[in-house]
Amino acid sequence: MNLDKKKVGSVSQALKRAKRKQLVKTILISLVVFILALPVIYKTANYFARRQSDYLNETLFDQQVLSAPNIQIDSQTLGQSGMTSGTVITNRSKNINGYIVPWSTLTSRYTWLNSSINYNELVPGFYLGERDSYEYDKQTKQKVASFYSPYIKNYYDGVKNDLKSVTQLDNHVVEVAISFDKAYTYQEIQDLIPSSMKLNKVWYWLDIKPEDQPKEELGPAGMPKYGINIEEKYQTSKFIEEDFAEFFKVAKKISNKQEQSELKQLLKNNEGKSYKEVKMMGVMLTGRSENFEKLIDKEWVRGASAGVTVERLPYVQSFK
Secondary structure, X not given: OHHHHHHHHHHHHHHHHHHHHHHHHHHHHHHHHHHHHHHHHHHHHHHHHHHHHHHHHHHHHHHXXXXXXXXXXXXXXXXXXXXXXXXXXXXXXXXXXXXXXXXXXXXXXXXXXXXXXXXXHHOOEEEEOOOOEEEEXXXXXXXXXXXXXXXXXXXXXXXXXXXXXXXXXXXXXXXXXXXXXXXXXXXXXXXXXXXXXXXXXXXXXXXOOOOOOOOHHHOOOOOOOOEEEOOHHHOOHHHHHHHHHHHHHHHHHHHHHOOOHHHHHHHHHHOOOOOOOOEEEEEEEEEEHHHHHHHOOOOOEEEEEEEEEEEOOOOOOOOO
């Protein structure tokens, strides 16, 4: 009987030793596999993170092409960057008739799985006071020049016209969003605002009649304004045609990726047309404050909203 117990005990100990050896062996094998796989995991995660980073960079530049009224990208760099995530920093500015002023910096994030633009900073803030209301850039606190669609009858604070107030400023350069009473072609706009007025036409708001009218009488709808930045000195047929072609190329790419009803409608109405046929609902102007006097009481000006205003300096020469 004692002999049987000893045999059972020795077998039990042998099984325990075998289990320990197997466990140690499994741990060692797992450790070796992990060490060998670590470079592969790192390279794979880094590859997908880099893809998302590149995609985010491209998306940010596309956003600039489609909807950035008189806004320029000065630099776009990687911020905090790791194996699986990071940030893209977009430094932006505005050019007010030769005076460069800072605009909100975008900090957009990506991981190895996805990426997202910082839309919170793209959408302006809204100030509602007892006597006035306006949109403003959230970081710089500069007033945003607002446009008024000819297809929307009522706005939350009426359709404003700041032209008389702008002309009362002494020794300033100003950015003003001019909204038309109806849509006009590029050439018609040149006839309405000839170069003799000494105003820079820097951004054209493209004609879109929304299928679902935003309820602007309740406050800003926060919808993007689609248009084209065209530098005054490059407003020749060749460059303008290229700018319009680039816009519609990017618009088509974005509309295929996202459900953007306004972009789809814009493409449907204008894709394939010459820039001479495309119509615009408004234009962003920059210039000396006194030069805006020529626009006062023009019947084709539905609204005029002042944006960034800068005092002129003796050592900085304005364009006009």
